[in-house]
Amino acid sequence: MNTSITAPIFPITALSKQSKEVKDAADKGPVRITENGRGAYVFMSEQALNDLIERERADAAYEAYLLDAVQRGATDIEEGRYSTSREEMFQRACERRARYA
Known part of the structure; x- marks a missing residue:
């Protein structure tokens, strides 16, 4: 803040x-x-301080989550795990669903 x-x-x-x-x-x-x-x-006030700390803690956790998601996405791209068309994306989703069904 x-x-x-x-x-x-x-x-x-x-x-x-x-x-x-x-x-x-x-x-x-x-x-x-x-x-x-x-x-x-x-x-x-102490309550305002606690609220501020909690907001900052939640923001830090969300930033860590986003950083992890971006890193996983970059790894997926580097390793070829991505689709370049909608049809390919749906095909991969169907294949993935079939594996877990």
């Missing part, structure tokens, strides 16, 4: 002066806290 674009930004003084607003925003996701006009901290 790119917090620099999507996260609300509060000055560090908001932690004491606007704590409800900061906490409400932190319940939804990361909040950037600035100090002397520069980014200094990122604040979020």
Whole structure:
């Protein structure tokens, strides 16, 4: 998640002066806290952190699945296991189905 674009930004003084607003925003996701006009901290609720971790974990698992699928596809092409026409594809599918029937 790119917090620099999507996260609300509060000055560090908001932690004491606007704590409800900061906490409400932190319940939804990361909040950037600035100090002397520069980014200094990122604040979020524990649930928002857990949700973020779970989304990142799911994204990483999906990326690994896609990488594996692409690698298997490349191996199939290298080893000649592909079809160049629809008819050939259906013929191979029928042959494969017959083997497992």
